[in-house]
Amino acid sequence: MASRDQLLSRLHDNELPAAEADALRAELSPEEQQKLVALSDVDAALKNALLPTETELAGLDLWAGLSDKLDAANAAPAAQVIALESARSRRRRSIGITAIFSTLAAAAGLLLLLRAKPAISNRCDIEELEVAGENATVIHIPDEHGRETALIWFDHQETDQWESL
Amino acid sequence: MTAKATEPSKQATSESAGPASAATADKAALRQDEAALIERIRRGDRAAFRVLVDRYQRRVYSLALGFVRDPDEARDISQEAFLKVYRHLDTFHGQSNFYTWLYRITVNLCIDLRRKAGRGNQSEFDERIAHEEAGSPADALSPGRLRFDPAKALHNRELRERLQAALEQLSETHRSVLLLREIEGLSYKEIAEVLDCPEGTVMSRLFHARRLMQQMLLDFTEPGSPKEAAKSA
Numbered sequence: 001m002a003s004r005d006q007l008l009s010r011l012h013d014n015e016l017p018a019a020e021a022d023a024l025r026a027e028l029s030p031e032e033q034q035k036l037v038a039l040s041d042v043d044a045a046l047k048n049a050l051l052p053t054e055t056e057l058a059g060l061d062l063w064a065g066l067s068d069k070l071d072a073a074n075a076a077p078a079a080q081v082i083a084l085e086s087a088r089s090r091r092r093r094s095i096g097i098t099a100i101f102s103t104l105a106a107a108a109g110l111l112l113l114l115r116a117k118p119a120i121s122n123r124c125d126i127e128e129l130e131v132a133g134e135n136a137t138v139i140h141i142p143d144e145h146g147r148e149t150a151l152i153w154f155d156h157q158e159t160d161q162w163e164s165l
Numbered sequence: 166m167t168a169k170a171t172e173p174s175k176q177a178t179s180e181s182a183g184p185a186s187a188a189t190a191d192k193a194a195l196r197q198d199e200a201a202l203i204e205r206i207r208r209g210d211r212a213a214f215r216v217l218v219d220r221y222q223r224r225v226y227s228l229a230l231g232f233v234r235d236p237d238e239a240r241d242i243s244q245e246a247f248l249k250v251y252r253h254l255d256t257f258h259g260q261s262n263f264y265t266w267l268y269r270i271t272v273n274l275c276i277d278l279r280r281k282a283g284r285g286n287q288s289e290f291d292e293r294i295a296h297e298e299a300g301s302p303a304d305a306l307s308p309g310r311l312r313f314d315p316a317k318a319l320h321n322r323e324l325r326e327r328l329q330a331a332l333e334q335l336s337e338t339h340r341s342v343l344l345l346r347e348i349e350g351l352s353y354k355e356i357a358e359v360l361d362c363p364e365g366t367v368m369s370r371l372f373h374a375r376r377l378m379q380q381m382l383l384d385f386t387e388p389g390s391p392k393e394a395a396k397s398a
Contacts, residue, residue, distance in 0.1 A: 005306040009372045013346070015353050034308035038386075041311040042378050046347045049325045050231045050332075062222045063215055065244050070211065070251065 008032055012039045192262075199263045206254055218247050221264060224349060225271050231344040232275035234329060242278060246271040265358040268349065272359060276337045307379040309386030324385060331381030339374040342367055 010016045011024055028036070125140040137153040205213035225246055229239035249270050250257075257266055311324075332340055338360070345356045353371075357364045379386075 006368065006372050008306060009375065010368060013353070013371070015368070031308050034310070035306045038308050038310050038379065039306065039375060042375060042382065043347055045311060045324065045328060045382075046343070046378070049328045050227075050344070050348060052227055052230055052236075056236070057223050057226070060222060060226055060240075062226070062240070062244050062247060063218050066218060066247055066251075067211075067215075069244070069248060 004032075005035065008035055009039065012036055012043075196262060200259055203254060203257065203259070203263065206251070214251060217250075217263075221267055222247075224264075225267060227348050228268060228271050228344060229275055231348045232272075232340070233278060238278065242271065242274045245274055249274075261358050262355070265351075265355055268345065268351075268359045269361070272341050272345070276341070279337070306376060307383075307386065309379070309383070311382065311385050311387070324382075327382060327385065328378075331378050334381060335374055335377060339370050339377070342370040343374040343378075346371055 007016070007024060011021055014021075016024065124142075125138075127138050129136045129138060135155045139151040139153070141149045141151065143149065199217070202213045202217055206217070222243060226239055226243045229242040229246075230236065233239055233242065246267065250267055257263070332343070335343065341360060342356055345351045345359060351359065353364045353367045356367045356371075360367070
């Protein structure tokens with residue numbers, strides 16, 4: 001239910017039905033009459049403080065700027081219209097792409113598993129020698145044609161080096 | 166341009182009210198005229214749009230200025246509001262008045278700008294007044310009159326600054342209601358249309374907004390008024 005002061009506020013705003021407004025005016029106390037005057041004071045102060053003056057409004061012309069913006073909008077190249085796919089066809093295409101990538105991933109995994117491993121020879125002969133006071137390691141590596149490659153590793157003057165024979 | 170670029174008549178006040186039927190007829194004629202203009206704009210008639218801009222630019226600018234207090238920002242918001250109107254005219258079906266639609270766009274732009282600028286509302290105040298009971302001492306209007314002539318508020322810097330500070334204390338919803346009433350002179354029904362809320366809410370918000378304004382302006386009220394006496398006690 002509206003308070004008495006809310007009724008005063010509606011009366012001040014001319015928002016009460018005529019009969020109700022007349023009845024209220026007839027029974028206003030001196031304090032209520034003063035409240036109405038006080039409301040008018042604040043309203044008038046607000047209007048006078050907030051409303052732009054005639055001088056401020058005199059130069060107002062929004063059309064010039066608006067017209068430019070409308071021209072710019074019209075001059076912009078028309079956007080290319082692309083027909084939107086239906087949700088169903090988008091879903092179907094997405095499922096197809098997923099299936100293709102899954103298949104490719106599975107094939108790649110299988111290929112890695114079945115890939116031929118490089119043949120590793122374990123038929124090397126390795127012997128340690130002492131030559132001219134220095135250590136040497138001789139490694140005999142046979143190949144598939146029955147030939148043999150020998151590698152000799154010398155340890156001298158704290159420098160390691162390979163010599164192929 | 167064939168349409169007349171006049172501003173719609175403001176809400177009738179007790180001082181200037183004419184016969185209610187004449188005001189209703191004026192509004193009906195305005196609505197019909199604007200419906201025709203809108204139809205022309207939809208068909209690409211830019212001159213018709215200019216008529217609407219010329220008709221409403223001062224009021225839209227004043228409303229925006231009331232919110233943002235910066236002439237440049239108010240001008241930008243006004244232009245943006247009209248651009249939105251032009252771009253979205255197809256969504257306006259004429260169920261409400263054109264100007265209430267335009268004001269709604271303007272108010273929303275103002276609120277958006279204030280929020281982006283960190284000048285958002287104080288929800289605490291909303292909460293507080295929402296819980297105040299009607300009839301409690303805090304719910305009473307002040308009978309204290311201003312010590313200054315309100316007509317000179319524009320030239321009284323101190324009072325002007327206090328009024329603006331008081332407005333800043335209001336939530337966006339309360340400020341919107343107060344500005345639509347005081348600057349645009351809209352009726353409760355029209356404000357309800359702009360803010361898309363019931364008329365009862367408009368009445369309540371307006372009442373509370375004014376009450377807060379009175380509280381903020383206590384220093385400017387006449388000594389000896391009941392409110393002042395309560396304050397000094």
